[in-house]
Amino acid sequence: GAVVSQHPSRVICKSGTSVKIECRSLDFQATTMFWYRQFPKQSLMLMATSNEGSKATYEQGVEKDKFLINHASLTLSTLTVTSAHPEDSSFYICSARALDSTDTQYFGPGTRLTVL
Amino acid sequence: RKEVEQDPGPFNVPEGATVAFNCTYSNSASQSFFWYRQDCRKEPKLLMSVYSSGNEDGRFTAQLNRASQYISLLIRDSKLSDSATYLCVVNSRGRRALTFGSGTRLQVQP
Numbered sequence: 001g002a003v004v005s006q007h008p009s010r011v012i013c014k015s016g017t018s019v020k021i022e023c024r025s026l027d028f029q030a031t032t033m034f035w036y037r038q039f040p041k042q043s044l045m046l047m048a049t050s051n052e053g054s055k056a057t058y059e060q061g062v063e064k065d066k067f068l069i070n071h072a073s074l075t076l077s078t079l080t081v082t083s084a085h086p087e088d089s090s091f092y093i094c095s096a097r098a099l100d101s102t103d104t105q106y107f108g109p110g111t112r113l114t115v116l
Numbered sequence: 117r118k119e120v121e122q123d124p125g126p127f128n129v130p131e132g133a134t135v136a137f138n139c140t141y142s143n144s145a146s147q148s149f150f151w152y153r154q155d156c157r158k159e160p161k162l163l164m165s166v167y168s169s170g171n172e173d174g175r176f177t178a179q180l181n182r183a184s185q186y187i188s189l190l191i192r193d194s195k196l197s198d199s200a201t202y203l204c205v206v207n208s209r210g211r212r213a214l215t216f217g218s219g220t221r222l223q224v225q226p
Binding site: 032034036042043044045046049091093095097104105107108109110112 | 157158159160161162203212213214215216217218219
């Protein structure tokens with residue numbers, strides 16, 4: 001199956017700093033990537049849809065100035081959590097949808113962010 | 117009301133047991149349905165798609181009832197390795213992102 005990587009897998013940072021998370025599709029091209037967040041014992045919640053070459057579409061309640069998304073190529077999307085606070089601590093997971101896809105999405109392994 | 121609802125469990129079953137999970141969805145425009153499996157602190161992995169005619173993959177059987185808007189997953193002959201959280205996932209027409217239920221936790225005991 002298709003492979004999606006995320007980097008870093010785990011990050012611990014101080015409050016007020018910014019953290020960048022990369023999501024790459026390794027063996028296919030993805031016009032659309034999705035960013036989800038999952039708090040403990042809760043479901044994955046969609047944060048935003050990342051479209052190659054255009055602005056991301058954010059879900060209601062997600063601050064676009066705080067969660068900066070860039071989808072510069074067909075294989076890379078980045079999420080930057082700016083001025084991170086402890087309440088941003090969560091499991092961030094990206095997924096990618098192939099160009100010729102039906103509805104199949106391939107998930108990255110996730111990034112666990114801890115803000116002290 | 118949540119768009120996708122699942123019983124959170126946990127379901128504690130002995131090895132070899134048969135266990136069934138149900139899920140309901142509220143959006144009648146939903147058109148694609150899946151079961152994902154998520155292990156602790158890992159990403160979700162696709163277990164199987166769900167079709168109206170029902171489909172089976174080894175010990176796993178999935179059913180979709182569009183009229184009642186519910187989806188089921190049946191696991192036969194449970195293994196210890198089946199212990200995980202099972203996520204009911206729906207994709208609605210015109211929406212590219214998936215909508216996840218909160219998951220049902222299964223613990224298979226020796």
